[in-house]
Amino acid sequence: MRDILTTPNLISFLTSLADGDLNIATEFVWLIIATALSMVGGAIGGMLLAGRDIGYQFSAMLGALFAPAGVIPAILLGLTVLNLLTNY
Numbered sequence: 889m890r891d892i893l894t895t896p897n898l899i900s901f902l903t904s905l906a907d908g909d910l911n912i913a914t915e916f917v918w919l920i921i922a923t924a925l926s927m928v929g930g931a932i933g934g935m936l937l938a939g940r941d942i943g944y945q946f947s948a949m950l951g952a953l954f955a956p957a958g959v960i961p962a963i964l965l966g967l968t969v970l971n972l973l974t975n976y
Contacts, residue, residue, distance in 0.1 A: 910971045922963045923956050930955020 892898065905914050934951020935944050 910967065910974060915967050919963055923960060926955045926959035927952040
């Protein structure tokens with residue numbers, strides 16, 4: 889485990905992720921993190937909105953599936969705008 893955490897590639901990747909550098913690798917990581925957080929938020933929102941009517945598990949599943957549909961395009965657009973603003 890120490891060998892994995894001390895490789896120069898991983899150290900430079902974590903440094904660029906923490907510094908806020910926007911490259912293709914960090915953009916994919918931020919996209920995955922934001923998608924996972926939106927799925928959790930969608931599941932909670934689905935349970936709050938329709939939990940009693942259609943069941944908590946079903947509403948959580950539907951909320952987790954539909955939440956990233958609106959979040960992923962917004963994240964991609966935001967990362968593109970940030971990338972353009974940092975380059976110019």
